[in-house]
Amino acid sequence: MSYQLVWFKRDLRWQDHAALAEASKRGKIRCIYIVEPELWQQPDAALQHFEFVRESLQALDAALRPMGGCIEVLVGEAPDVLSRIWREAPFANLHSHQETGNQWTYQRDLRVAAWCRAHDIAWHEHAQFGVVRALKSRDGWQTAWEAHMQLPQRTFSEPVFWRAPAPEPLLLQAPNHLTHDPPLRQMGGRAQGLAALQSFLKARSLGYRGGISSPLSAPDACSRLSPYLSWGCLSMREVVQATREQLAALPPQAVRHRAGLTAFISRLHWHCHFIQKLESEPAIEWHNMHRGYDNLREQEFNTAHFEALQAARTGWPMVDACVTMLRETGWLNFRMRAMLVSVAAYPLWLHWRPVGEWLARQFLDYEPGIHWSQLQMQSGTTGINTTRVYNPLKQAQDHDPHGQFVRRWLPAMRKVPDSWLWQPWQMPASVQAQAGVRVGLDIPMPLVDLGEATKLSKQKLYERRGMQAVREGKRAVIEKHASRQRVTTRKKSNARTADNLPQMQFDF
Ligand SMILES: Cc1cc2nc3c(=O)[nH]c(=O)nc-3n(C[C@H](O)[C@H](O)[C@H](O)COP(=O)(O)OP(=O)(O)OC[C@H]3O[C@@H](n4cnc5c(N)ncnc54)[C@H](O)[C@@H]3O)c2cc1C
Structure with missing residues (x-):
C-alpha cells in the first residue's frame, strides 16, 4: 500500500515539522534520511557536522519508536535512493522542508525535482524559516517573516507509520575522509537544544546585553542555539514563540532580562534575513x-x-x-x-x-x-x-x-x-x-x-x-x-x- 514519504534534511526534529505534519494528515508515513556521499565530499563539510547529525538522528529515531515508527537511513545520491525505494514500494507524495543550502544541494534539489516530474510524484516543500522562496521584492519581507512566526506550530498527532520499525537501533558510520570533530563541541539532539533554550530564556539571557561581545562571557551569555537551528533540532518558530512567551511573563521591572530577550529576537530576524540573501542569489x-x-x-x-x-x-x-x-x-x-x-x-x-x-x-x-x-x-x-x-x-x-x-x-x-x-x-x-x-x-x-x-x-x-x-x-x-x-x-x-x-x- 502507498505511503507519504518524508525526507529529513537539515530539520532533525519531529515537533513543528511541517513536512511530517502534512504527510501524516494525508496517510501512512515513511521517514528517511539520505547520507549523500557527494554532499559530504564538499569543501564545507566536516566530521563534526556529520557527528552532530548522527546524534540528532539517533535522538529523532528514539522519539519516533514509541509512536511505532523510525527513521530509515539510506546511503546514495538522492535521485538514486528515491528510485530504489520507489521501485520496491511506490509512493506518490514526497514531503520535505525547503533547503537554502550550498550550490551542491541546490543542484541536487533540481535533480530531485526532475526525478519527481518524470515519475509523476508531487514534491511538497514546506518553508522551514522566515525565508521566502521566489521572493520578488524585499518590500514586505518583514511582514512575511512575522506571519510565518505567528502561525501555530505544526503538530504531529497519532501518526500511522507505513511499516513497523526495524528492530535494531540506528547506527551510522561517518565517511572515512571526513576530519575535524572538536573535543568540546555541543552535542546534537533535540533534548540538548531544548535544554539550551530553557536555560537561556530563564537565566542566561540576563547577561545577553553586554555579555555577548567578549569571548570570555559570550559562551554563557549567548543562547548557543545556533547548531540546533542550523541542523533543525529546534524550529525557528518555536524559539521565537517561546521567547515571546517568556518576555510576556516577565514583569516590567525585569529591565535587563527584557532587554536581553528583545536583542535576542532581533538576531533571530537576522538569521532569516541573511539566509534570504543566498536564497535570492545562490551565486x-x-x-x-x-x-x-x-x-x-x-x-x-x-x-x-x-x-x-x-x-x-x-x-x-x-x-x-x-x-x-x-x-x-x-x-x-x-x-x-x-x-x-x-x-x-x-x-x-x-x-x-x-x-x-x-x-x-x-x-x-x-x-x-x-x-x-x-x-x-x-x-x-x-x-x-x-x-x-x-x-x-x-x-x-x-x-x-x-x-x-x-x-x-x-x-x-x-x-x-x-x-x-x-x-x-x-x-x-x-x-x-x-x-x-x-x-x-x-x-x-x-x-x-x-x-x-x-x-x-x-x-x-x-x-x-x-x-x-x-x-x-x-x-x-x-x-x-x-x-x-x-x-x-x-x-x-x-x-x-x-x-x-x-x-x-x-x-x-
Ligand atoms: C564570518 C561569520 C560567519 C558566520 N557564520 C555563521 C554560520 O555559519 N551559522 C550561524 O548560525 N551563524 C553564523 N554567524 C553568525 C553568528 O556569529 C552566530 O549565529 C552566533 O555566534 C551563534 O551563537 P548563538 O546561537 O549563541 O548566538 P545568539 O547571539 O544567541 O543568536 C541567536 C541566533 O540568532 C542568529 N544570529 C545571531 N547572530 C547572527 C548574525 N550576525 N547573522 C545572522 N544570524 C545571527 C543565529 O541563528 C543564532 O543562533 C557568522 C558570523 C560571522 C561574522
Missing part, C-alpha cells in the same frame, strides 16, 4: 555580491599567511586564541568571528572564499546563507555595508583586558608578563629569558605590520569603491538584498546609504 556563495569588487584580492592570495592563520600562528594573541578556541569547541561569538574574517580580509588580504571554506568546517553551526553573506560583509565585497575593520589589539584590550582569554587558549601566553600582553613580540630578550618564552618560537612574530598592512588594504578597497561603475552598481545590490528595516541603534548616522535607502545594521 553569492562563490562570487562577490557586488561584482565591482571582482579581482580585488583574487590574484594576491598569500598561502603562507593563510596557513599561519589556520595554525593559530598569526602572532596576534587575540586572533590565535580565537582560532584555538574555535578548533577545540566548534563555536565562537559573533564579534570574534567578525574579527577573524576582518584580519584575514584586511591586513592579510586573503580572499573570502578559501577562508570561508575553512571556517565552514570549523563552525558546528555552519549555515550557508548566514555564513557566506557574513564572509562577504566582513570582507567588504557586498558594496552596501559600512566597512568594519577590527583591530585585534584593540579587541584584546576591550574584551580581554586581563589576558584571561588568551592565556586560557595559548599556553605560551601564560608566561608573558601583563605589560606585554598586547604585543608580546616586542618583549626585550631579557624579559623573554626571565619569562622562559622565545619570540619567534613559542610566540610567533606577527605576519605583517598590522598598521601598515591595514592602511594599504583599506586604500585599495576605497579606491575600488570610489570608481563610478562600482558606485553605480550599488543600487542594484541594495534593491535585492538590503533590509527595509529602519535602524534605531547608535550607528544611526551610518545607517543610510548615499542613495538615501535604508541599510542593514549588523553589529552589536
